[in-house]
Amino acid sequence: MSQQNYFGQSDMAKGLVESIKRHAVKEARYMEFCGSHTVAIMKNGLRQLLPHNLTLTSGPGCPVCVTDNSELDKAIALAKIPDVIVASFGDMVRVPGSHSNLQEAKAGGSDIRIVYSPLDALQIARTNPDKALIFIAVGFETTAPTVAASVMQAKQEGLRNYYILSLHKVCPPVIKALLDSGEVNLQGLICPGHVSAVIGAKAWDFIAKDYGIPCVVAGFEALDILQCIDMLAQQTAKGEASVEIAYKRSVTHDGNITAQRILEHVFEPCNASWRGMGEVPGSGLKLRAEFAAYDAEKNFEFDPGPTKAQKGCICGEVLRGVKIPPECKLFRKVCTPKNPIGPCMVSSEGSCAAYYHYGEVND
Amino acid sequence: MTEKILLAHGSGGSLSHDIVNEGILSLLGNPILNKLDDSAVFDVKGKVAFTTDSHVVQPIFFPGGDIGRLSVCGTVNDLSVMGATPLYLSLALIIEEGLPKEDLKKVISSIKEAAEEAGVRIVTGDTKVVNRGNVDKLFINTAGIGIIADGVDISGHNARPGNRVILSGTIGDHGIAVLSKREGIGFETKLESDIAPLNIMTAEMMQASAKINCMRDPTRGGLSSTLNEIAEQSGVSIRIDEEKIPVRREVAAACEMLGLDPLYIANEGKLVAVVEAEDADKILAQMKKNKYGQNAAIIGEVTEKHAAKVTLKTALGTSRIVDMLVGEPLPRIC
Amino acid sequence: MCVAVPSLITALDGLDAIVDVGGVTRKANVMLTPDAKIGDYVLIHAGYAISIVDREEAEATLALFKELAENIEPEELNP
Numbered sequence: 001m002s003q004q005n006y007f008g009q010s011d012m013a014k015g016l017v018e019s020i021k022r023h024a025v026k027e028a029r030y031m032e033f034c035g036s037h038t039v040a041i042m043k044n045g046l047r048q049l050l051p052h053n054l055t056l057t058s059g060p061g062c063p064v065c066v067t068d069n070s071e072l073d074k075a076i077a078l079a080k081i082p083d084v085i086v087a088s089f090g091d092m093v094r095v096p097g098s099h100s101n102l103q104e105a106k107a108g109g110s111d112i113r114i115v116y117s118p119l120d121a122l123q124i125a126r127t128n129p130d131k132a133l134i135f136i137a138v139g140f141e142t143t144a145p146t147v148a149a150s151v152m153q154a155k156q157e158g159l160r161n162y163y164i165l166s167l168h169k170v171c172p173p174v175i176k177a178l179l180d181s182g183e184v185n186l187q188g189l190i191c192p193g194h195v196s197a198v199i200g201a202k203a204w205d206f207i208a209k210d211y212g213i214p215c216v217v218a219g220f221e222a223l224d225i226l227q228c229i230d231m232l233a234q235q236t237a238k239g240e241a242s243v244e245i246a247y248k249r250s251v252t253h254d255g256n257i258t259a260q261r262i263l264e265h266v267f268e269p270c271n272a273s274w275r276g277m278g279e280v281p282g283s284g285l286k287l288r289a290e291f292a293a294y295d296a297e298k299n300f301e302f303d304p305g306p307t308k309a310q311k312g313c314i315c316g317e318v319l320r321g322v323k324i325p326p327e328c329k330l331f332r333k334v335c336t337p338k339n340p341i342g343p344c345m346v347s348s349e350g351s352c353a354a355y356y357h358y359g360e361v362n363d
Numbered sequence: 364m365t366e367k368i369l370l371a372h373g374s375g376g377s378l379s380h381d382i383v384n385e386g387i388l389s390l391l392g393n394p395i396l397n398k399l400d401d402s403a404v405f406d407v408k409g410k411v412a413f414t415t416d417s418h419v420v421q422p423i424f425f426p427g428g429d430i431g432r433l434s435v436c437g438t439v440n441d442l443s444v445m446g447a448t449p450l451y452l453s454l455a456l457i458i459e460e461g462l463p464k465e466d467l468k469k470v471i472s473s474i475k476e477a478a479e480e481a482g483v484r485i486v487t488g489d490t491k492v493v494n495r496g497n498v499d500k501l502f503i504n505t506a507g508i509g510i511i512a513d514g515v516d517i518s519g520h521n522a523r524p525g526n527r528v529i530l531s532g533t534i535g536d537h538g539i540a541v542l543s544k545r546e547g548i549g550f551e552t553k554l555e556s557d558i559a560p561l562n563i564m565t566a567e568m569m570q571a572s573a574k575i576n577c578m579r580d581p582t583r584g585g586l587s588s589t590l591n592e593i594a595e596q597s598g599v600s601i602r603i604d605e606e607k608i609p610v611r612r613e614v615a616a617a618c619e620m621l622g623l624d625p626l627y628i629a630n631e632g633k634l635v636a637v638v639e640a641e642d643a644d645k646i647l648a649q650m651k652k653n654k655y656g657q658n659a660a661i662i663g664e665v666t667e668k669h670a671a672k673v674t675l676k677t678a679l680g681t682s683r684i685v686d687m688l689v690g691e692p693l694p695r696i697c
Numbered sequence: 698m699c700v701a702v703p704s705l706i707t708a709l710d711g712l713d714a715i716v717d718v719g720g721v722t723r724k725a726n727v728m729l730t731p732d733a734k735i736g737d738y739v740l741i742h743a744g745y746a747i748s749i750v751d752r753e754e755a756e757a758t759l760a761l762f763k764e765l766a767e768n769i770e771p772e773e774l775n776p
């Protein structure tokens with residue numbers, strides 16, 4: 001399946017690995033913040049290529065995984081309202097809330113549609129004028145501008161049955177919270193490529209400056225990630241900490257200004273609950289007052305019921321990079337993709353699922 | 364207005380007689396079916412293979428085929444990969460009230476075409492019409508029987524260390540072609556489903572070599588699930604090579620776009636054969652001569668049992684586990 | 698975390714673009730990348746173009762990788 005890789009030649013990988021080996025003179029632990037990086041690392045078996053003194057740790061960068069039980073409960077409660085159609089990205093529907101998930105709600109009669117884009121959700125709203133369409137808006141800064149654009153589009157068209165439940169989260173505050181907790185000792189951060197395409201590499205300046213941790217923005221091909229690790233190793237070797245980009249074809253220092261403006265026009269920061277981390281100040285996005293008419297929480301009465309955490313699941317620690325999935329007692333034994341206990345096993349981006357599906361082999 | 368199938372059509376009265384006579388018998392008729400007795404009656408000699416499968420696909424017409432062709436090929440292929448020569452099929456239709464008669468006719472025509480291509484006959488059947496909403500347009504169940512020649516023993520239990528794994532062509536074509544037509548996902552491609560009856564090719568393969576230990580068609584769950592099943596049943600492990608697995612450019616692109624993995628996408632005209640190493644090249648050459656095996660390739664080999672049932676050597680030379688599919692593959696955004 | 702694939706813009710009508718990835722085409726909206734033109738590669742995420750791919754940078758990266766590959770000893774290649 002070599003076509004699937006943009007560059008994908010093993011000789012180029014070897015060149016990069018040789019370069020990493022030359023530069024990795026010090027012991028170091030790097031965190032890949034982003035779930036897509038976790039998957040790419042596992043799927044390509046990249047750890048097998050790295051020298052032993054480099055360790056990779058997964059971070060909280062899976063928007064589905066960090067969606068809190070309380071937030072899922074809201075989505076499920078909204079889906080039970082008569083004449084409501086809920087539209088959701090595919091990976092959300094299997095994630096367990098306190099008591100059930102969206103897929104079960106669908107089996108119980110709720111009208112739940114899987115969409116690929118907020119544009120599809122808008123279209124469903126247009127073709128069902130007698131129903132209310134609620135889009136479950138999850139995602140980081142990559143996704144939030146697309147949802148913001150859809151809300152602006154709805155406003156412009158005068159579409160009155162389009163609502164969103166904003167569960168959006170933003171990345172820099174949570175990385176700050178993670179570093180402030182002092183739980184993980186990092187020598188470098190593999191910064192999310194597509195979040196950075198929107199907010200710009202400049203968003204990570206504070207990590208290099210205030211925490212002295214090297215930051216390199218990476219793309220999602222195996223070679224992009226190897227290049228990023230090489231650049232981190234060079235910074236580690238020199239004892240430097242700066243923000244660099246290993247994904248210059250798509251990411252600039254300033255990011256996509258139009259997307260940032262649209263995001264800020266529609267959303268404002270708020271506190272948000274992250275699974276495993278609790279409330280993180282300024283890490284969420286809510287609709288601004290002038291877009292209240294599109295806010296599902298403000299326009300529907302619903303009762304999500306009491307929140308309950310999954311027993312024995314250590315997703316929180318996995319998301320914080322403190323533990324790896326095999327350290328969870330339930331991993332593989334009780335918790336499998338067929339019977340997921342926590343969201344990290346459900347989302348294809350989740351660390352537990354990535355370890356389960358692509359666990360490396362040493363034979 | 365287009366003529367629709369009504370609930371009364373399935374009630375066993377004269378209206379249902381109409382669909383059976385006009386819609387079905389006229390196209391699929393043969394001496395055994397035409398008797399319309401309560402059971403089909405015929406002679407068979409030798410070891411019999413017997414299988415059944417229910418077919419539900421949304422939408423019922425998709426690029427490269429429809430539910431009719433699917434219902435014939437699915438059952439023909441289940442028989443073929445056991446080393447059987449498929450002979451007779453049953454056909455049970457569950458129709459949603461309101462289905463345009465024209466649609467039913469199209470489906471029956473493709474059943475006829477596929478049955479002719481595979482050289483099988485539909486010998487018994489049933490038609491039910493149910494209330495709107497009770498099924499999605501049309502569900503089809505087919506069962507089939509075939510005969511297995513003396514001395515043929517092909518089964519998922521027979522893979523042995525050292526055997527080679529042959530795949531008959533590109534993976535994921537069917538799943539992606541169908542997905543492209545689903546509401547809310549909409550993308551365009553020239554890609555068509557690979558749906559095809561494989562019994563001619565399996566017969567040719569068996570003629571070329573007696574050293575085929577196991578065959579299977581990687582339908583739902585894709586190649587990964589099929590390999591895991593074989594490894595499990597035979598108590599072995601299988602190692603495949605990512606670079607050897609043929610994937611069409613469009614399938615790779617669509618998968619990348621939707622966050623899916625071709626290894627988990629359904630096929631309807633492909634088979635995996637596990638064969639003795641010494642005959643692998645001969646069997647491969649034979650498969651390549653058949654139009655449904657042009658892109659066949661040896662993709663890996665069977666090894667002694669390890670902790671991981673199926674492993675894949677990536678393009679970078681590293682290894683990873685290839686797991687079974689769990690649940691429906693859902694396009695992911697994140 | 699965010700699937701986004703480089704896609705070629707083959708048609709553009711206002712905000713509505715048709716993009717192509719390896720023979721697969723679909724609609725995309727360019728509201729977030731107003732400078733995008735036909736012939737540009739863009740990253741598509743959730744139906745919207747979120748960034749225009751810089752072709753020169755892409756080629757520069759590729760050239761760098763190739764150079765690294767050329768620097769390794771021949772016997773290390775192709776095991």
Ligand code: SF4
Nearest residue numbers: 313315328335342352
């Ligand atoms: S393995 Fe399952 S239970 Fe354990 S942390 Fe992961 S998701 Fe939670």
